[in-house]
Amino acid sequence: MDELLRLLRLMADGRIHSGTELGRHLGISRAAVWKRLNHLPRLGLEVEAVPGRGYRLRRPLDLLDAAAISAPLADRFDPIEILPTVDSTNRHLARQLPWNRPRVCLAEHQSAGRGRRGRRWHSPLGASLYLSVGWPFPTRPAQLETLALRSALVLAETLDALGLAGIGLKWPNDLLVNGRKLAGILIELSGEWGGPQHAIIGIGVNCHLPDDSPIDQQWTDLQREMGPRRPDRNRLAAALLERLGAMLDELQRGHPSPWRRRWARYELYRDRPVRLHQGPHAIYGIHRGVAEDGALLLERDGRLQRHYAGDVSLRPETP
Ligand code: BTN
Numbered sequence: 001m002d003e004l005l006r007l008l009r010l011m012a013d014g015r016i017h018s019g020t021e022l023g024r025h026l027g028i029s030r031a032a033v034w035k036r037l038n039h040l041p042r043l044g045l046e047v048e049a050v051p052g053r054g055y056r057l058r059r060p061l062d063l064l065d066a067a068a069i070s071a072p073l074a075d076r077f078d079p080i081e082i083l084p085t086v087d088s089t090n091r092h093l094a095r096q097l098p099w100n101r102p103r104v105c106l107a108e109h110q111s112a113g114r115g116r117r118g119r120r121w122h123s124p125l126g127a128s129l130y131l132s133v134g135w136p137f138p139t140r141p142a143q144l145e146t147l148a149l150r151s152a153l154v155l156a157e158t159l160d161a162l163g164l165a166g167i168g169l170k171w172p173n174d175l176l177v178n179g180r181k182l183a184g185i186l187i188e189l190s191g192e193w194g195g196p197q198h199a200i201i202g203i204g205v206n207c208h209l210p211d212d213s214p215i216d217q218q219w220t221d222l223q224r225e226m227g228p229r230r231p232d233r234n235r236l237a238a239a240l241l242e243r244l245g246a247m248l249d250e251l252q253r254g255h256p257s258p259w260r261r262r263w264a265r266y267e268l269y270r271d272r273p274v275r276l277h278q279g280p281h282a283i284y285g286i287h288r289g290v291a292e293d294g295a296l297l298l299e300r301d302g303r304l305q306r307h308y309a310g311d312v313s314l315r316p317e318t319p
Pocket of ligand 1 (some may be wrong): 087089090091110112113114116117121129130131142148172184185186197202203204205239290
């Protein structure tokens, strides 16, 4: 097993561990232990040195566990990979392309987590869920362009079922709670026209972030919203993967789905004046919901316009 993961497992309980004890378990010297511990703050963990006694994490960790996640999933996803650290779980799956079976990658930490529109996704160790699903479609499904919205809907419904209140969806796939961002989705598609398509669905859910997290928008996390009722990351990942798998199967088979009706339950800004950024341009209109192909419907001068995903964001502002 990876040495970093072994160190994290030893420290996860938040209790004091002496350098000698850690060194013995890891088979390294006390000086080497000290060096490893010094590295943890760079991954987003706060380590406290307790003079004469040892070291402890300021906050205990609930580490990811492949067995706990895969138990309810039968064999839909194979394999489920858990990495202590990676640049980005989406990138990790992209490097393994092409795959011919669905696969899942989770990480405790991302060194270069990616958000939509080239933004960074803040990814400190153990503080959020960083999960990517790779799904090979043998041929392009008729409704592939709805994947972003349907993935966000699955995330909303999963969190709702786990007891989170106040969920709102902002087109195309941002999840907010009482106006603050809780989770985001980055979808990447590859494939030849008419041939197989490979979708990577990357999901980040803030679970318990440090107060001073460098995030340039209003944010929240499950700890702030649910306190001790919050599901641990393994339970959240398992519940999410179960629903995602069912949605992806349905999309692949081209089954009709009432997803728009379900989406409307969480939709933010409906019938309100909004502003849409498209690169350097801003478009103003009234938000009239989403179309069956996933487009945002914007009313301008009495006419309905369709706008598609990409570099589009939405703000509840009047011109
Ligand atoms: C957004 O900008 O709202 C999308 C954020 C998506 C973040 C997730 S975390 C797991 C996966 N790996 C990445 O690098 N990004 C996605």
